Amino acid sequence: FPHILTVPDTAPGDQSLTRKGSMSVVLDALAQGYGNSTVIENLSVTxxxxxxxxxxxxxxxxTTLLRTLATIMPPRNGRIRIDDTDIDGERSARKVRDQIGYLPQNFGFDPQMKLVDFVTYAAWxxxxxxxxxxxxVGETLEMVDLTDRRRSRMRSLSGGMRQRAGIAWAIVGRPRVVLLDEPTVGLDPxxxxxFRKIVAELDETVVVLSTHLIDDVAAVCDRVxxxxxxxxxxxxxxxxxxALGHEGLPGHSALERAYMHLLPEREQQL
Structure with missing residues (x-):
């Protein structure tokens, strides 16, 4: 987690968990990319x-959008504002990182670290x-159904357990923004x-969930x-x-057909 490994400006334990008002994340004409390649251009979302x-x-x-929201990548152009802070550099990014929980698709961990220490480190x-x-940490491990593995080393966990450990990392301490990149990969039904129950309980939280699973969207999401x-x-x-889905498009549900409807015609062929 490159952005998480930056030590906070204040000492651990000095910050209050009290939430002040309703969180908002504003992207205004955001442009983002890598090298000479532009990946996101002129995106405005609140x-x-x-x-x-x-x-x-x-x-x-x-994924590029989630990395930008996580303050790993500063905007190439445009504006990103998290709560009342404009993210225009490393100093401003450090001010908001304690409010952000981010689970990348492929997250790193020390294989020798015990699960309870892994999640405690995230809390710190x-x-x-x-x-x-x-x-x-205890409440979070209970939420992801890993209480009985709290003393297990990360290397000994199955793929599904590691994914749930990553979810625990992202939500411990109830951050006000939770960013999840393909969080249900490796999880059984x-x-x-x-997982759906967990995210449904994150009230007062801005949750952004990247997924390819339409049924997860239908089950828990407010917005797409x-x-x-x-x-x-x-x-x-x-x-x-x-409501955009119609017969004749690929898909087994109205949501799947609507999603296909929004893709360019060349990508609607299965």
């Missing part, structure tokens, strides 16, 4: 508490007071149901942003998206 799904084919810009980085570590070519081709509710 995110508020609730669960927003990012849908789109590979290369649509979903997020500024959770030391007096609350035990309770906060029961664990996916548990469909991305293609670095732009938002749709931004609205799940019901509004489903």
């Amino acid at each position: 995110l508020r508490p609730g669960i927003t799904a990012l849908l789109g084919p590979n290369g649509a810009g979903k 980085m997020r500024g959770v007071p030391a007096s609350q570590w035990r309770r906060s 029961r664990q996916r149901l548990q 942003i469909v991305m293609h070519g670095g732009a938002a081709r749709f931004d609205g509710s799940v019901t509004e998206l489903a």
